[in-house]
Amino acid sequence: MHPHAYINSIHSISPYASDAPARAGLLSALEPAYAPVLNPAELRRTPRLVKMGLYAATRCLADAGLDHIDAITVGSGLGSFDGFEKFETSLLAQAEDTVPPTPFIQSLDNAVAGQLALKLQCHGYNMTYTHRGFSFETALLDGLLLLTEPDGPADVLVGGLDETTPTYAALLHQAGHVKNPDKLGKVEHSRTPGVLPGEGATFLVLSSARRPGTLxxxxxxxxxxxxxxxxxxxxxxxxxxxxxxxxxxxxxxxxxxxxxxxxxxxxxxxxxxxxxxxxxxxxxxxxxxxxxxxxxxxxxxxxxxxxxxxxxxxxxxxxxxxxxxxxxxxxxxxxxxxxxx
Missing domain, CATH: 3.40.47.10 (Thiolase/Chalcone synthase)
Structure with a gap:
């Protein structure tokens, strides 16, 4: 028997806009105001992807009526590329001498899951998967399996997030993975090479039991x-x-x-x-x-x-x-x- 579970809340930060659903070109996420979730110091120091992840996860838990979570599983193909860029830039600028470690720590793939555990005081299961196009699916499967364990959690916070920075977009373009501007259009009509790079952060609360607000x-x-x-x-x-x-x-x-x-x-x-x-x-x-x-x-x-x-x-x-x-x-x-x- 294959496990199944219930989505009791979900929140996404994405390029999606109901009034303009099929924009062309590099699709950047429509970011919210982070101040309700992050304090001023965190806003200055936290990389963009981590901010998106923390906001989406916090809103997701609030929508589910939870102030804590039993387990966290996250999927990310690249992690915080922005944080990685900052670390590499400082590494080159300082000639590998006296490099501040914070950008490196925040560039790790598990930075979002780790920051979430710290903010939520979650001392339970915490796992990040970096499996290319299977990253979110693996995190979701892990959440499903956790809920089937006899003494497992009742709720699992599952997320999938990635970003497209200017540097990463330039690398995709150099590799020939980005569609030419004169060939942009809806994906179902495309007959040319290249893609429309995008980004986003989505979190959901996966539960073993149905609740009145189950989605x-x-x-x-x-x-x-x-x-x-x-x-x-x-x-x-x-x-x-x-x-x-x-x-x-x-x-x-x-x-x-x-x-x-x-x-x-x-x-x-x-x-x-x-x-x-x-x-x-x-x-x-x-x-x-x-x-x-x-x-x-x-x-x-x-x-x-x-x-x-x-x-x-x-x-x-x-x-x-x-x-x-x-x-x-x-x-x-x-x-x-x-x-x-």
Missing amino acids: ATVRAVRTLFSPRTALEVEQTVAALLREQHLTPADLDLVLLGHSGDHAHDQKLRAVEASLPDTPREYFKNYCGEYHTATAFAVWLAVRRFAGAAAELSERTPYPKNCLIINQYRDANYSFIFLTQD
Whole structure:
């Protein structure tokens, strides 16, 4: 029997804006005012990604009515790249002599989870996963497994976050991973190489018990590494649906992780063609491409469950179930099935 759990709150900082859902170019997160969560000293010293993570997690716990948490699992493909840049800059400027250690400490992948544990006085399980396109999925799977343990936690704070700094964007461009400005557009229509880089920080409270304010149920999480053919991806989707006693016709909504890179999206296009009658959205139009974009997709699915009409399709404004299918650079494929019941 595969474990499942309940999402009792979720908060996301992302480039998403309901009044402009399909912006083109580098998609930067719409950051909130951090003052309610961080004091002035923390605001000055804390790297941008850590600030986003602390804010999203704090809001998430407040929405769930919790003042403490039993366990923390976080996924991040890169960690705080901004903190790493600052450390490298000081290393070069000081010629490797008397370098302040704080930027290095804050650049580590587990900086967000560590800062959260300090702020929340969480002395329990704390884990950060840096597994490229599987980073958030691994953190989510770990949370699901923790909730099944006999003496395990009742609530787990699960997060996925990454940022795109100017330096990282320049490196992506040099590597040929960024779409040319004259080729920008919606990812589902792209027939050219390159992606729309994005970023975001999403946290959710995963619980073993349903509560009056439960938002969604995580029914299944699957990953598939480097499939050779689109058929392998289709078979994984079919197997997941069989386990849930469903057919493609039973799906209310599918959120597809097309990146906009024509070559990398080929297998996902084939899977999409195998679900011709299912309402769909392409969530990277809203958040861009980054390692943990699937965390944003979970937030978007919960938003759709709450009745927010889909910008790209009005066929199913109030879905009861949703299948998220994502790919990262045609290597990391993930599948998350959510229901509202």
